[in-house]
Amino acid sequence: MSVVYFSSLSNKKLNSPLNKIKKLFKKLSPEKYFGKNKLVAVKTHFGEFGNTAFIRPIYLRPIIEVLKDLKAKPYLTDTNTLYVGMRTNSVDHLHNAFLNGFNYSTLQVPVIIADGLRGENSVEVSIDGELLDKVKLAADIVHADGMVCVSHFKGHEVSGFGGAIKNLSMGCASREGKLEMHSVTRPKVHKDKCTACGYCKVACAADAIEIKGFAVITDKCTGCARCIAVCPEGAIGINWDETAENTSLKMAEYAYGVHRALRGNILYVTIATNISPACDCYPGNDKPVCEDIGFFASTDPVALDKACYDMVLKRVGGDPFKSIYDYIDPIVQLKHAEKLGLGSLDYELKEIK
Template sequence: MSSEVYFSNFRSRSQGENKNSKIKQLFDRAGFGEFINKNDLTAIKLHFGEKGNDAFLKPVLINSVVEKTLEYRAKPFLTDTNTLYYGSRHNAVDHLQTAMKNGFAYAVTGVPVIIADGIRGDNWIPVNVGLNHFSKVKIAGDIEKSDSMLVLSHFKGHGMSGFGGAIKNLAMGCASAPGKIEQHQCAKPIITEECTGCETCIGSCPVSVMSLVEGKAVYDRGECIACNNCLSNCPESAIELDLDSLPEFMERMVEYAFGAVINKEGKVGYINFLMDITPDCDCESFSDASIVPDIGILASNDPVALDKASYDLVNQEAGLENSLLEHHHHQGGDKFRGVWEGVDGRVLLEYAEEIGMGFQKYELITL
């Protein structure tokens, strides 16, 4: 079987044709209005961007989706969940302040911003999935309780999953803090021989499980929450990801993504934005140069087909010079493995198809 994926590029030369009109056309062609009912509490799931990041989806584009949702007399709200790492979105107060600074204020969008897992990440509901790694997953309460959902994803690279699109947006973005810990538990950092004992990682550990032994950093693996604060803060790059653990990590993510939508069958739509395609997640406090040119916007009711089409479109582009992409500059080369060697994001797609989230085979319909 295959799924329909609708695509619109960014070319706009006629009056009244722009990104906002294209988003509305995609919304209609994908049939999102067919499952959004009057008075639905509709979660518009997106990423508000970390402080210092500027590649996240801009409010002016989100407004197009808000306007279409309001046409069906639903009650939309913008939403995300708090982060496991200790940045500018670790609790709902900081998260809301960051969202407002990045332009997601009621005065701009006309709808409220709700942090779906509560002030400290403990508002969650267990959802039965019965899969290989989890029998139940911990989904943010306000996402689980919503009547319908639109998942808006900035498609880009990611150091632990190769790429981030709709599936990752569901997996990490709809999980509570305990759920994020469950996904990361298999992927804990490795401290290498390059450690100089500078103790930076000890000071950056939010749960105080790191210490210095014989001049080298060590940590209590059982108590580590795998937030990777130590990895990102190490000035010597002496702390690395355990690449062998990443396939299991990605499978855990997929099971959480499955849990985020299992009780909303037929009531979820997905839009991927292939623009500002950076090497990293928008959780970083910076935005590196894009690895390929801007491509367009895609919409589908199938998150697997949508991510596969997005992945393919990125790889069809020639890589950009002066970016982190040092390999696979040619058209057809795997751009994400070019920036994250040893991380194969196709695991996400294969496992998501295996557990019944959707199909990798798709029909790309250009508007």
């Protein structure tokens, strides 16, 4: 049974929520994981520009302060998106992060997009999964000495909810890895948008694109998805043709791959505020499905996600995610992660005042 620490947002004595986060994080004994001169990735989600539900940047400050007190060298990180938006490449992504408050002036740490300029900075990590035998992860996460995974708990249209497992998997995968989780086929070309400019053909590392009045992606395609990022017209997109269940299973296997790559040197903090019904990748957000709850921390991402999920159900008196995404079993990802050895569904909740 794993321990999950919890601190409510209720605060009659007006104690700073930042102090609560710091106290929670220290309960995980970060000194056992991170030491002097260790490069520590602080992985979070910067939020798509226009979205306002993402984690408030100031909530990261207490974690960063603890890491600096340990003489570690933290850096803030996220990865480029598979879809075309404000976080498709590192130039736009950094601009987006700074506009949303994730910058040096706010947190006094560098911001690094972990998978390179267009998501091509990828490392394969071998796993013994049921669906996958290897995963493709962002290099500047794999090469870190450890990580603090700071997640926003919310709804998600593919996995039911998104928490630590989603932040580990989709959040730490390279563009090629994201495509592998979402799709079973190569990207598709929207002929009406394609101008046959040839940028995708030049960028393709597998020589898998031909120009025949419009771009044609051939069977040589390896699924790196670089063409999606380089197309100036947004004419190449994703085939969202994987089942929700298989995507959830692949997410668990990718999360396990990150755990293996970093040799378990990962601590987890989850913020359960602004619990929106959908991912922070949208350039907007709906009203929360649940009242603000507070902060959670654990060394076990499976137990952590389960504790957050259970708390939402308890507060709402039902399952707000299942009522929106009735075709998804949100526990599938957690059961598979437990089966892989990533963590336990059984937990003890310890409230910290």
